[in-house]
Amino acid sequence: MFISGIGIIFTRGRGIDCFENALTQGWIDPSWTDSFPAYRVTKETLSDTNLSKKIRRADKFSKMAALSAFDAYKDSGMTLNNNDEKLGIILSTAFGPHTTTFSFIDDILDYGDANVSPTKFSNSVHNAAASYISTMLDSRGPTITLADFSYPFQNALLLADSWLKEKRCNHVLCGCVDELSTVMEYACKIKLKAAEDGKIRPFMFSDFPVSVLGEGSVFFMLSEKRCKNNYAEVAEISFSWELKKNPDIIIIDADGMAGDETGYKNYSNKGLPITGYSPVFGSMMIGSAFNFAAACLIFKNQLVYRCPVSDNSSSVNSYFLTKEANVNEINCIRICGSEKISIINIKK
Amino acid sequence: MMEEAKKMDLADIRKLLKELLIESLSLEDIAPADIADDEILFGEGLGLDSLDAVEIVVLLQRNFGLEVKDMKEGKEIFYSIDTLSKYVYENTRDHP
Numbered sequence: 001m002f003i004s005g006i007g008i009i010f011t012r013g014r015g016i017d018c019f020e021n022a023l024t025q026g027w028i029d030p031s032w033t034d035s036f037p038a039y040r041v042t043k044e045t046l047s048d049t050n051l052s053k054k055i056r057r058a059d060k061f062s063k064m065a066a067l068s069a070f071d072a073y074k075d076s077g078m079t080l081n082n083n084d085e086k087l088g089i090i091l092s093t094a095f096g097p098h099t100t101t102f103s104f105i106d107d108i109l110d111y112g113d114a115n116v117s118p119t120k121f122s123n124s125v126h127n128a129a130a131s132y133i134s135t136m137l138d139s140r141g142p143t144i145t146l147a148d149f150s151y152p153f154q155n156a157l158l159l160a161d162s163w164l165k166e167k168r169c170n171h172v173l174c175g176c177v178d179e180l181s182t183v184m185e186y187a188c189k190i191k192l193k194a195a196e197d198g199k200i201r202p203f204m205f206s207d208f209p210v211s212v213l214g215e216g217s218v219f220f221m222l223s224e225k226r227c228k229n230n231y232a233e234v235a236e237i238s239f240s241w242e243l244k245k246n247p248d249i250i251i252i253d254a255d256g257m258a259g260d261e262t263g264y265k266n267y268s269n270k271g272l273p274i275t276g277y278s279p280v281f282g283s284m285m286i287g288s289a290f291n292f293a294a295a296c297l298i299f300k301n302q303l304v305y306r307c308p309v310s311d312n313s314s315s316v317n318s319y320f321l322t323k324e325a326n327v328n329e330i331n332c333i334r335i336c337g338s339e340k341i342s343i344i345n346i347k348k
Numbered sequence: 349m350m351e352e353a354k355k356m357d358l359a360d361i362r363k364l365l366k367e368l369l370i371e372s373l374s375l376e377d378i379a380p381a382d383i384a385d386d387e388i389l390f391g392e393g394l395g396l397d398s399l400d401a402v403e404i405v406v407l408l409q410r411n412f413g414l415e416v417k418d419m420k421e422g423k424e425i426f427y428s429i430d431t432l433s434k435y436v437y438e439n440t441r442d443h444p
Binding site for chain 2: 047049052056057111114115116117118119
């Protein structure tokens with residue numbers, strides 16, 4: 001399947017151009033709350049006068065999803081017919097709209113079950129965000145939400161691939177969204193090690209790596225056939241340790257969020273250049289989708305962006321300067337814990 | 349809020365209701381001053397719909413302890429900021 005459009009919302013703004021600028025710019029200091037660093041999406045980023053009526057009732061989670069999905073659709077240059085049944089929508093998430101869910105539960109405790117907001121209830125449902133997208137685009141195709149902690153993006157890609165292969169859809173808007181909340185920050189303060197200087201270090205290869213929480217959404221327009229606006233082709237999604245072919249670059253999802261990262265060291269000994277862009281957007285269980293977007297830009301521009309943090313204590317072969325390169329194949333690797341792995345093989 | 353509302357005059361209640369509507373109904377592009385006191389809230393006016401009506405019922409209960417159970421009655425109460433604020437004003441006074 002082919003990638004024909006990208007829409008993205010992250011801490012530095014909205015749009016694929018904004019993401020490209022961030023990759024060029026490199027690391028910037030996160031925002032700090034009580035000595036806790038995080039890459040947050042601002043309210044201004046989610047302001048859109050053209051779409052505000054259609055997503056008035058949406059919470060932050062759904063707004064991030066809806067706006068990035070809309071941007072991916074626009075970026076693809078497609079014009080879908082009204083009531084299009086051949087556009088599928090797959091939204092994947094690790095934690096879902098938990099800010100609204102917890103707020104809804106708080107309201108039951110504070111006001112009783114007869115006095116809770118119906119809008120808050122509808123937004124607390126995992127599938128709300130995907131429904132906003134289908135309503136906004138007037139799509140009548142299959143729409144689904146996946147929830148998975150380890151491989152939310154990889155599983156979404158696999159499902160999109162099967163929908164396209166069985167001709168259920170001609171195109172699939174496939175993406176991931178996750179949000180930050182005080183509950184999430186509290187849980188991460190206890191379970192993870194926050195980077196004291198605000199820098200995620202992808203090349204630490206540590207069993208207890210540092211993290212800086214992030215939030216955002218990224219969507220891709222995936223098509224059965226190569227389209228006019230083509231970024232790259234997804235050749236294979238596997239769950240084995242074997243590298244796919246001989247990639248020109250390996251992108252690792254090391255961000256301190258999924259525990260032990262020593263497994264990534266296996267790939268640093270192969271002599272292939274390794275990079276990872278998590279310091280740009282933050283630690284997220286859906287970070288694979290953002291690194292995948294970076295891979296798409298590398299193909300499109302034939303430009304390898306420098307690793308955002310220059311720390312190279314493990315002496316890996318990486319890019320510490322952005323430079324032009326002839327890139328035909330990339331492997332995006334995500335390791336969760338000591339045993340689980342996924343590799344997405346992407347081709348020019 | 350309920351005790352404070354008892355001391356408010358009609359103008360203060362109007363102002364408060366406009367602020368509460370904007371917050372509860374996520375009317376982000378609208379300022380309190382943009383809502384005229386006699387502007388129709390539903391349909392052609394401010395453009396609110398049935399789900400907003402349920403939100404207003406919740407808003408009245410939470411902030412003023414007022415329960416609107418009969419939606420026929422609600423239709424008259426929710427007509428405009430004027431009718432809504434009169435309802436709140438009249439039903440939050442301490443009656444002898």
